[in-house]
Amino acid sequence: MVRSCWPAPAANCWTTSACARPTLGSELHPLEPSGEADCDVLVVGGGINGCGIARDLAGRGWRVVLCEQDDLAAHTSSASTKLIHGGLRYLEHREFALVRKALQEREVLLRSAPHIMWPLRFVMPHDPAMRPAWMIRAGLFLYDNLARREVLPGSRAVDLRQHPAGEPLKPEFRKGFVYSDGWVDDARLVVLNALDAQAWGARILTRTRCTVAQRDSKGWNVTVQAANGSPRTVRARALVNAAGPWAASFLGDVARPGNGERFATRRLRLVKGSHIVVRGLFSHQHAYIFQSPDKRIIFAIPYQDNFTLIGTTDVEWHGPAAGPVRIGPSEVDYLCAQASRYFARPVTTSDVVWSFSGVRPLLDDEAGDPSAVTRDYLLEQDSAGAPLLSVWGGKITTFRKLAEDAADAVGALLGEHRKPWTTGAFLAGGELSAATSDPAHAGMPQERFASFLQTVQQQHDWLPPAMTRRMAHAYGGRIHRVLAGANGLASLGEEVAPGLFERELQYLREEEWARTGEDVLWRRSKLGLRLTQAQRERVGDWMSKA
CATH class of the missing domain: 1.10.8.870 (Alpha-glycerophosphate oxidase, cap domain)
Known part of the structure; x- marks a missing residue:
């Protein structure tokens, strides 16, 4: 096992070479059980949270192994709306702390990898039947000022009869509002975090299932099974459960506390979000945010040069987390109908060229409406034996902060505080x-x-x-x-x-x-x-x- 012994990166690396990282390439180093731990921390889950945590931990000098049962970003983390955003609609649910945290992260992320993330201007056509103009102005003022902005411009009102974004819309939409957020290639964001983690010495095991994680007084004995290999045992000092929709079942079925009992699990609310992709509905580079009569919103986003991405739905998911997760006919109809309320040319099911769906693991806050369930995260620590950290909830915009908080928590559990470093660091390729x-x-x-x-x-x-x-x-x-x-x-x-x-x-x-x-x-x-x-x-x- 490669031991990560690189010095911690500089605190701010935007314009210097201080955060040049070591490069290990893709050489595969065997996991060989020894008398000591094979790694300091084993991370289970190759989505955005797991890869972000592995990157942060490895950059602080801990020896890290990450295992993912499928491909990186194979599930939830490649099925997002592809936005780096504060969550304008969360203001109505009074989630001011979450919105502020996400707004603070927008520009940190945009600076870290401008090849896969960039600013995006959103147009909200005003429908007086949905929300009064004064309420939208107040919400956008708050959105502009909850966190410091340097990269993104602020909001403003626009005359859609004169603005390019008004041309594809129905003529009754004469007034609108424009504000800023960001776009991200979500699946590549996961891969870049994994590349960084590997460059700092982490071992990334894809298509490798964690079948048993047994805790004793000194650490974890974890059995991992590659799809094309025999089982191997990894000895770890600490374990991070970042399995996303599988986080609860991992604790219930895989992890063993060592006392013959099972770990208590937190209840997750599994919500399916689906998107459709159609041929381009407009030629300009603004995105749209549309208000719906059911108080939800959908986005219509310029996508891959010649397409438009429309989403998302929020549907309770009662099936297995492992899927298959596919869009339902009623979801396609819903997205087409809501887009057609605004676009002059109706969007029909025959226009759909591709769709994708994912299951979001949200903290169960007992909200009745799935779209109102909090997108914040919780890090749960268990120190009754070898350290265990479980990640509950989260959203792609706050993954870096979640990873930083998780690495701080792991350090506290191990009794080894090491300074955070990712705020001013580039992601792989971002230099x-x-x-x-x-x-x-x-x-x-x-x-x-x-x-x-x-x-x-x-x-x-x-x-x-x-x-x-x-x-x-x-x-x-x-x-x-x-x-x-x-x-x-x-x-x-x-x-x-x-x-x-x-x-x-x-x-x-x-x-x-x-x-x-x-x-x-x-x-x-x-x-x-x-x-x-x-x-x-x-x-x-x-x-x-x-």
């Missing part, structure tokens, strides 16, 4: 200044990305512009790993699908844990939207034979 023609450039995040993209285009002028832009967004400063030594499309190997070459597939397999066509086409990218079924199958065949 764009080091890859631009002007390393000292330190502008706003999207200015940095624009400069970086221009440099990549100059260095690799043989790449088609659309492919350059896609890869720059996907890999950021790590693009040189994909293109190292290449001087033309022929040097990238066979074109397995349009715009997707063997070199990139090899990189995704060797460095980003991708194993199947689905991993590549729907999580590491969204290329599946643009490919035919035959082309998608060809990518799957290549991955299975590699």
Whole structure:
């Protein structure tokens, strides 16, 4: 087992090289049981919370192993609305602390990885039957001022008869409000956290199920089972349960306290959120937030250049957390109907080209309406033996703060306080200044990305512009790993699908844990939207034979 002995990163690394991280690549180090613990902390769960916690812990110098039973971000963490946002609608539920915490995190995240996250302006058409204008103005004023803003502009009223966002809407919507939040490629955000964790010495085990976790007075004996291997035992000093929808069942069925009893579990409220994707409904780059008669809201977001993402629903989920989780016909009808209340051209079920669903593990606060259930998180500590930390709830915007709080808690349980470090650190590939023609450039995040993209285009002028832009967004400063030594499309190997070459597939397999066509086409990218079924199958065949 690799011992992480790197010094803690600098507290703020936005414009310096102080947070340059060690790189271990994708070499797989065997887990060999010994008389001592194989690791300090074993993290169960490869979603955004688990990978964020593994990154923070490893960066503080602890030896970390993370195991995930499927692919990274295979479930809830790739099924979000793709937003970095404070949660404007949570103000009506008086969740001011949660909104403030999320608003504080927006700009921290936007600075950390401008290749996969960027500012997004939202237009709210005013429907007087929903909420009076004064209430919306008051809410937006609060939203603008609950946390400090440097990257994102504030809100304002707009005349939709003059604003570009008014053109696709029904003519009765004459007035609207514009405010700021951010967009994120959620599945890639998970992978970047895992890459960072690995770079700091963590071992990332995907497609590896934790079957037994037995606690004794000195630590945890954890049995892990890879899909293509025999069981192995990992000895850990502490255990973090970040299994998301499986967090309660993990405590009830897998973890053993050592006294012959079972761990008490906290009740989670499982809520299914579904989204649909249709061909682009508008050409501008603003998103929409629509109010519905049932007091819910839905978003219509520009997506993957030529599409529009519409969501989300909130439906109680009573099935197994393992799924399969799919959108229901009534959800498709609901999203189409609510979008059609605002768009001049109706959205119909025949317009849907793709859909996705995920189960959100929310803290059960006994709210009657699923959309009113809190999105905040709770970290529950158990120190009756070897340390155990369980993560309940959470949302993607607050994952970094959750991970920081979790690492603080683990340190307290181990009696080893180590300073937090992620507030000013880049995520993997986010160090764009080091890859631009002007390393000292330190502008706003999207200015940095624009400069970086221009440099990549100059260095690799043989790449088609659309492919350059896609890869720059996907890999950021790590693009040189994909293109190292290449001087033309022929040097990238066979074109397995349009715009997707063997070199990139090899990189995704060797460095980003991708194993199947689905991993590549729907999580590491969204290329599946643009490919035919035959082309998608060809990518799957290549991955299975590699």
